[in-house]
Every structure is written in C-alpha cells, then in structure tokens.
Amino acid sequence: MREISTNRITETIKRLCIEANCKLPIDMKTCIEKSREAETFPTAQGILDKIIENYNIAEKETKPICQDTGAACIFVNIGQDVHINGNLTEAINEGVRQGYRDGFLRKSIVSDPLERVNTNDNTPAMIYYDIVEGDKIEITLAPKGFGSENMSRIKMLKPSDGVKGVIDFVVETVEKAGSNPCPPIVVGVGIGGTFDKCAYLAKKALLRDADSANPIPYYAELEDTLLTKINALGIGPQGFGGKTTALAVNIETMPTHIAGLPVAVNINCHVTRHVKEVI
Amino acid sequence: MEIKIELPLTQDKVKALKAGDSCLLSGVMFTGRDAAHKRLFELIKEGKELPVNIKNSTFYFVGPTPKREGEAIGSAGPTTSYRMDAYSPSLIALGQTGMIGKGTRSDEVIKAMKAYGAVYFGAIGGCGALLSKCIKKCEVVAYEDLGTEAIHRLEVEDFPVVVVIDSEGNNLYKTGREAYLESLGEEK
Numbered sequence: 001m002r003e004i005s006t007n008r009i010t011e012t013i014k015r016l017c018i019e020a021n022c023k024l025p026i027d028m029k030t031c032i033e034k035s036r037e038a039e040t041f042p043t044a045q046g047i048l049d050k051i052i053e054n055y056n057i058a059e060k061e062t063k064p065i066c067q068d069t070g071a072a073c074i075f076v077n078i079g080q081d082v083h084i085n086g087n088l089t090e091a092i093n094e095g096v097r098q099g100y101r102d103g104f105l106r107k108s109i110v111s112d113p114l115e116r117v118n119t120n121d122n123t124p125a126m127i128y129y130d131i132v133e134g135d136k137i138e139i140t141l142a143p144k145g146f147g148s149e150n151m152s153r154i155k156m157l158k159p160s161d162g163v164k165g166v167i168d169f170v171v172e173t174v175e176k177a178g179s180n181p182c183p184p185i186v187v188g189v190g191i192g193g194t195f196d197k198c199a200y201l202a203k204k205a206l207l208r209d210a211d212s213a214n215p216i217p218y219y220a221e222l223e224d225t226l227l228t229k230i231n232a233l234g235i236g237p238q239g240f241g242g243k244t245t246a247l248a249v250n251i252e253t254m255p256t257h258i259a260g261l262p263v264a265v266n267i268n269c270h271v272t273r274h275v276k277e278v279i
Numbered sequence: 280m281e282i283k284i285e286l287p288l289t290q291d292k293v294k295a296l297k298a299g300d301s302c303l304l305s306g307v308m309f310t311g312r313d314a315a316h317k318r319l320f321e322l323i324k325e326g327k328e329l330p331v332n333i334k335n336s337t338f339y340f341v342g343p344t345p346k347r348e349g350e351a352i353g354s355a356g357p358t359t360s361y362r363m364d365a366y367s368p369s370l371i372a373l374g375q376t377g378m379i380g381k382g383t384r385s386d387e388v389i390k391a392m393k394a395y396g397a398v399y400f401g402a403i404g405g406c407g408a409l410l411s412k413c414i415k416k417c418e419v420v421a422y423e424d425l426g427t428e429a430i431h432r433l434e435v436e437d438f439p440v441v442v443v444i445d446s447e448g449n450n451l452y453k454t455g456r457e458a459y460l461e462s463l464g465e466e467k
Binding site: 040041043044047050051053054055057058061063064065066067068069104105106107108116118120147150178179180181182233234235236238239240241242243269270271 | 314341342343344345346347353354355356358359361381382383401403404405406407408409410411412425426427428441451452455456457458459460462463
C-alpha cells in the first residue's frame with residue numbers, strides 16, 4: 001500500500017488550476033494553427049489570428065485565456081493500492097480554492113442552482129472518481145466554461161435511428177448552438193451507456209487530445225465524417241462565417257441496452273483546457 | 280477598415296453603423312451580466328431609480344477575472360448574450376444604445392433595437408486576455424456584493440468589436456454565413 005498525503009493532492013490541484021487556465025494545451029494550439037492555415041474566408045482568418053494572439057498573451061503573462069475560468073471538472077483515477085491520508089474530496093476542493101484565489105481566476109460557482117449565491121472560491125469542484133489498478137493517482141483537470149456547456153444536449157435515440165440518427169443529432173446540435181459557444185468549438189460525443197453514463201462519456205471525450213482519433217477505426221472515421229459535416233455548415237469562427245466551425249470531434253462509446261441508443265453532445269469552445277498529472 | 284467611435288453612442292452614431300462594420304470603441308461603458316441585469320430589471324418594474332444612467336449607455340456583457348496588482352482589470356471577454364434577452368428590451372426602452380456580447384439575440388430584443396435605436400456588437404469570445412489590454416480603467420459602481428457580476432464602469436481605448444445586429448435589424452450571423460457559403464459556390 002502506497003501512502004499519498006492530502007497536502008500533495010491539494011498542492012497539485014492548485015498548480016493545475018492555474019496552469020490549465022493560463023496555458024492552452026499543445027493539442028489545441030496545433031488544431032487552431034492548422035485550421036488557420038486551411039481557412040479561406042478573410043473574416044475567419046482575422047478572428048483565428050486574434051485567438052492565437054490571445055493565447056500567446058495569456059501564456060506569457062500567466063493571465064487567464066478566457067474570463068470564464070470555468071467549473072473545475074476533475075477526473076481522478078485512483079490506483080487500488082494507494083492509501084490517502086485524510087479526506088480526498090476536501091483536499092481537492094482546497095486545491096481549487098487556493099488555485100482560483102492565488103491564480104486570480106474567476107469564481108463562477110453558485111451554491112444553489114435557484115438561490116444563486118456565489119460560493120466565492122469556485123468550489124465545489126465537479127469530481128469523478130474511478131478505481132483503477134496500480135499505486136498511483138492520475139488527475140485530469142479540465143476547467144469548463146458555461147457558454148459552451150449551455151449548448152450541450154442529450155437524446156435517447158431508437159436503435160433503428162442508427163448511425164444516421166447519431167450524425168443528424170450531432171450536426172443539428174452544433175447548428176442550433178451557432179455563434180453562442182464561441183466557435184471554433186470542440187465537440188465531445190458520447191454514444192451508448194445509460195442516460196447518465198452517456199453524458200459522462202461526452203464530457204470525457206473532451207479530455208482526449210483534440211488532435212487524437214478514437215482507437216476504433218469505425219469511430220475514428222465517424223469523427224472525421226462529423227467534422228466534415230459540421231465544417232460544411234459555414235458558421236465559422238464566432239459565427240461570422242467560415243470553414244472553421246469545429247476544430248475536432250471526439251467520440252467515446254460504451255455498451256448499451258438492447259432498447260436504446262443514447263447520444264450526448266458536450267460542446268466546448270476554442271479554449272478547451274485540460275491538464276493531466278500522475279502522482 | 281475599422282471605424283473609430285467615441286462613446287457615448289448617440290443616435291446619430293447608432294444610425295450610421297451597419298452589420299459587419301468593424302469598430303474601435305473608446306470612452307466609458309458599463310459591465311453587466313445575468314445577476315446585475317436581473318436587479319436592474321426589477322428596479323425598472325418597480326419604477327425605481329437605477330444606479331447608473333442608462334441614456335445612450337453601452338453595456339458590455341462580461342464577468343472579468345480578478346485583477347493583479349498593476350493591472351486595470353483581469354481577463355475580460357464577452358459572455359453569451361441571449362441570457363440577457365429577457366432584460367435588454369426594458370433597458371433599450373430607457374435609452375440604452377449599445378450592447379457588447381457574443382451569440383444570438385431574441386426577436387424581442389431586435390424589435391426593441393429597431394424601435395428605439397440600438398446596436399448589438401460582438402467582441403471575440405474566448406479572447407479575454409487580449410481584450411483586457413484595451414480596458415484602461417475599471418471601478419465598481421453598483422452591486423459590489425455580486426463580485427465579478429457587479430456593474431463596473433470601464434474606460435476603454437480602441438476596444439475592438441464588430442456590429443452584429445444594427446438598428447435596422449440586419450444580422451451578421453445570417454449574412455456572414457451566407458457570404459461564406461456563397462464564396463464556396465464561386466470557387467466551384
């Protein structure tokens with residue numbers, strides 16, 4: 001049994017909160033820069049240039065890339081041979097508290113969805129735990145802005161709707177979202193599972209590098225098909241027209257019930273932040 | 280070519296702006312997003328006095344990050360505007376002439392913009408670090424308890440925006456997309 005202290009977890013989360021919000025990951029930079037090269041519409045080219053200028057300024061000055069520094073979505077894979085001294089969830093929330101305070105990040109969480117009073121420290125984090133083999137803890141931190149989160153949808157399709165039903169729902173969701181989620185966007189798609197698991201898959205799809213492909217060739221191909229269809233919509237960066245509506249489509253799947261074909265679409269913006277660290 | 284505009288946005292300036300125009304705004308504007316709009320709306324409904332003068336005002340839908348020492352403001356890009364749709368027509372009726380945000384607006388908002396004369400500008404969403412460079416001064420003028428959602432008075436210099444919806448109801452989200460799709464047709 002390996003011992004890991006809660007202090008170490010708090011310190012790691014704090015550092016990751018600041019890093020994720022100020023430094024765009026390399027996969028996103030690659031996708032944005034490639035899209036800039038491929039973009040033909042002048043307005044769209046100009047916006048992509050500004051987006052690149054913005055993340056360079058943010059990184060240089062350790063300033064948040066976007067003022068919506070998000071809900072702190074944290075995915076923790078805990079090795080079953082790890083023992084944690086103390087309260088893990090509290091240690092994570094303390095890391096978020098310190099990171100959002102010391103990193104001058106915006107506190108965007110309200111304590112009750114209807115009463116709407118700000119907790120003023122961006123806690124609680126949105127945490128998922130998974131038990132895995134080994135004696136390590138893997139933490140993925142993905143601050144999630146809500147301009148794009150609000151454009152996300154889920155639908156319980158019929159098995160007979162098949163892949164066409166999936167494609168139609170994803171493309172329709174992006175078209176309805178239009179200019180609202182700050183295109184160019186990253187589209188996380190969950191297919192299968194139950195209602196709740198499907199939404200989780202869509203969120204998890206956004207953690208995968210934007211320039212990666214689903215390991216199953218059929219789904220890698222479906223990712224390409226969806227990206228092509230989405231970029232034929234013409235919405236473009238910021239909705240002002242252009243080729244670059246989406247930078248990437250990531251699909252995650254799991255088994256489902258004989259009666260169902262759940263599909264969830266979690267939309268993220270061009271500031272798709274995700275950092276991973278193994279303790 | 281960018282059009283330089285001095286705020287406040289008076290009616291003559293409103294009428295001259297057309298959807299698709301790139302502008303650089305200088306002068307004073309106010310911040311406001313969900314919570315502040317709700318409070319202003321309730322005061323209007325009750326017929327009470329508002330904490331800021333709405334006549335010819337421009338509101339920037341933004342909730343900035345906290346500033347560091349030596350900065351005027353933290354990151355400050357636009358938030359999605361449709362959440363203000365329920366409140367904007369009342370403010371426009373009181374003389375608000377400019378709104379800055381991102382994303383679509385409702386038919387009711389556009390109707391009020393046409394009836395009273397107002398412009399909806401888009402700033403680039405997700406570019407808060409870059410946009411903050413154009414904000415020279417920031418102070419809270421109302422609802423300090425709302426933190427980032429308080430109403431701040433901003434002094435801006437050459438703040439870059441695009442006219443998305445003009446006072447005649449022309450909408451760049453429609454025309455821009457159409458223009459791009461048409462440009463594809465010409466290539467073929």
